[in-house]
Amino acid sequence: MDRHQGWIWLAFRLLAFIDLGFGYFIIEGPQNLTVLVGSVARFNCTVSEGWPVLIWLFDGNPILTVLNNGTPIITQKKYNQEGFKNGSEFTSELKIFDVQLNDSGEIKCSIQNEVNNNYAFLSVQVNGSLTIKDSNLTVRKNQTTEIVCEALGWAPAPHIFWMVNNISLDNSMYIANQSQGSNGLYNEESILTLTPMTSGIVTCLAVIDALSKPQYAAVTLIVYEPPSTSDNDGRIRTIILAVVLSVVGFLLLILLILLIICCCKRRKESNYRKEMRKVSEKKATDRNLETMRHSGQANYAYSPEETEYSEQVAGVPSFFPDNSSLYGPKQDLEVTPTSQVSYNGHHDGVLPSRTTAYPIILRKIRNVTHV
Ligand SMILES: *[C@@H]1O[C@H](CO)[C@@H](O)[C@H](O)[C@H]1NC(C)=O
Ligand SMILES: *[C@@H]1O[C@H](CO)[C@@H](O)[C@H](O)[C@H]1NC(C)=O
Ligand SMILES: *[C@@H]1O[C@H](CO)[C@@H](O)[C@H](O)[C@H]1NC(C)=O
Ligand SMILES: *[C@@H]1O[C@H](CO)[C@@H](O)[C@H](O)[C@H]1NC(C)=O
Ligand SMILES: *[C@@H]1O[C@H](CO)[C@@H](O)[C@H](O)[C@H]1NC(C)=O
Ligand SMILES: *[C@@H]1O[C@H](CO)[C@@H](O)[C@H](O)[C@H]1NC(C)=O
Numbered sequence: 089m090d091r092h093q094g095w096i097w098l099a100f101r102l103l104a105f106i107d108l109g110f111g112y113f114i115i116e117g118p119q120n121l122t123v124l125v126g127s128v129a130r131f132n133c134t135v136s137e138g139w140p141v142l143i144w145l146f147d148g149n150p151i152l153t154v155l156n157n158g159t160p161i162i163t164q165k166k167y168n169q170e171g172f173k174n175g176s177e178f179t180s181e182l183k184i185f186d187v188q189l190n191d192s193g194e195i196k197c198s199i200q201n202e203v204n205n206n207y208a209f210l211s212v213q214v215n216g217s218l219t220i221k222d223s224n225l226t227v228r229k230n231q232t233t234e235i236v237c238e239a240l241g242w243a244p245a246p247h248i249f250w251m252v253n254n255i256s257l258d259n260s261m262y263i264a265n266q267s268q269g270s271n272g273l274y275n276e277e278s279i280l281t282l283t284p285m286t287s288g289i290v291t292c293l294a295v296i297d298a299l300s301k302p303q304y305a306a307v308t309l310i311v312y313e314p315p316s317t318s319d320n321d322g323r324i325r326t327i328i329l330a331v332v333l334s335v336v337g338f339l340l341l342i343l344l345i346l347l348i349i350c351c352c353k354r355r356k357e358s359n360y361r362k363e364m365r366k367v368s369e370k371k372a373t374d375r376n377l378e379t380m381r382h383s384g385q386a387n388y389a390y391s392p393e394e395t396e397y398s399e400q401v402a403g404v405p406s407f408f409p410d411n412s413s414l415y416g417p418k419q420d421l422e423v424t425p426t427s428q429v430s431y432n433g434h435h436d437g438v439l440p441s442r443t444t445a446y447p448i449i450l451r452k453i454r455n456v457t458h459v
């Protein structure tokens with residue numbers, strides 16, 4: 089407290105004590121004020137006629153005295169006042185220059201006799217910086233992205249909110265973290281979680297009372313359409329269809345080939361069966377012939393051919409369930425004088441089914457005769 093102001097203060101307190109009940113009073117006291125650092129803070133105090141001295145106090149300490157002729161006693165360059173006379177009323181407008189954070193506090197107007205509402209609060213705030221942090225602002229449609237807004241060096245910590253295309257977003261879409269730096273200023277980070285469907289302007293806004301308009305930072309969010317998923321699905325479906333179709337086609341081809349092979353085999357088999365029947369028939373005939381020959385003039389040059397036939401037969405024995413019976417001992421038993429009798433009967437053309445076998449038999453006979 090200034091020494092001079094202190095003495096005046098003391099003197100007027102005494103005067104007030106003496107002049108108690110003189111009838112002057114404060115018509116209107118100062119109003120709460122919130123200003124930015126560095127600005128000029130102004131407070132008005134309007135008093136009725138008859139006041140001897142007006143004293144401004146900050147947090148209870150006199151900072152400026154105004155004499156009843158309207159002249160101030162300036163002791164600090166930081167404080168001054170302007171007087172306005174309006175009839176019998178006098179208004180002292182206090183000016184506090186280049187306000188700092190430590191200028192925040194109680195401002196009181198005193199004319200020594202007042203006990204009513206004659207004080208207000210000065211709140212000094214700091215307009216910090218606001219930036220949307222570097223982030224990828226090119227996002228896929230319907231892709232969730234985070235946008236971070238950073239507020240540095242504020243007092244107090246600002247209220248941060250977000251807008252997209254000038255429409256405020258619900259506060260459930262963002263969260264804020266704040267911290268106080270060593271300089272007493274606040275830093276804050278607000279994280280917006282957004283799932284954009286269209287491109288737009290994303291704005292981060294910071295509000296403190298001292299700012300008549302919020303400070304803001306804006307970015308353009310570019311939302312791009314990914315290659316349509318339905319198209320993708322279609323492509324995948326086509327690929328799957330193609331694969332399935334080709335596999336099915338391949339399987340069908342294999343099946344067809346197998347069928348053909350089977351058919352051929354069966355036909356061959358039946359041919360072979362026929363052949364074998366012929367062979368067996370011929371064999372029987374040959375045997376009969378042989379036995380005939382054996383009984384007559386023996387000719388063994390024929391026998392190698394017979395072994396050739398038996399070899400052929402042995403090559404595919406399973407095709408003949410009655411194979412054993414063909415070459416079994418029964419067969420041998422058939423080569424008896426009785427079979428000779430039966431052959432003779434056959435030879436007479438009694439069995440027409442054997443007619444096909446005759447050319448082979450005849451050929452054989454011819455061979456035999458050749459040798
Ligand atoms: C002035 O500010 C103080 C402290 O901030 C508060 O308690 C009071 O209610 C305010 N008065 C008015 C009239 O706004
Ligand atoms: C104080 O009062 C004067 C005169 O009525 C007016 O011009 C001025 O704007 C007022 N200042 C404040 C801070 O209200
Ligand atoms: C208030 O802070 C300023 C600088 O911010 C400093 O110069 C001044 O001395 C401080 N005043 C008091 C009363 O502490
Ligand atoms: C607050 O700070 C921002 C960024 O520095 C500036 O653009 C703006 O004008 C300031 N506002 C006031 C009221 O000083
Ligand atoms: C941003 O994201 C898009 C798609 O996610 C990508 O193509 C692009 O390269 C990214 N840019 C940066 C700077 O990371
Ligand atoms: C957006 O994505 C979500 C899941 O990530 C999905 O359920 C929703 O249908 C999508 N909306 C549109 C319009 O694509």
Ligand SMILES: *[C@@H]1O[C@H](CO)[C@@H](O)[C@H](O)[C@H]1NC(C)=O
Nearest residue numbers: 251252253254255288289291
């Ligand atoms: C957003 O609102 C501000 C003021 O309300 C206006 O100046 C601006 O043109 C608007 N922007 C859009 C994109 O609507």
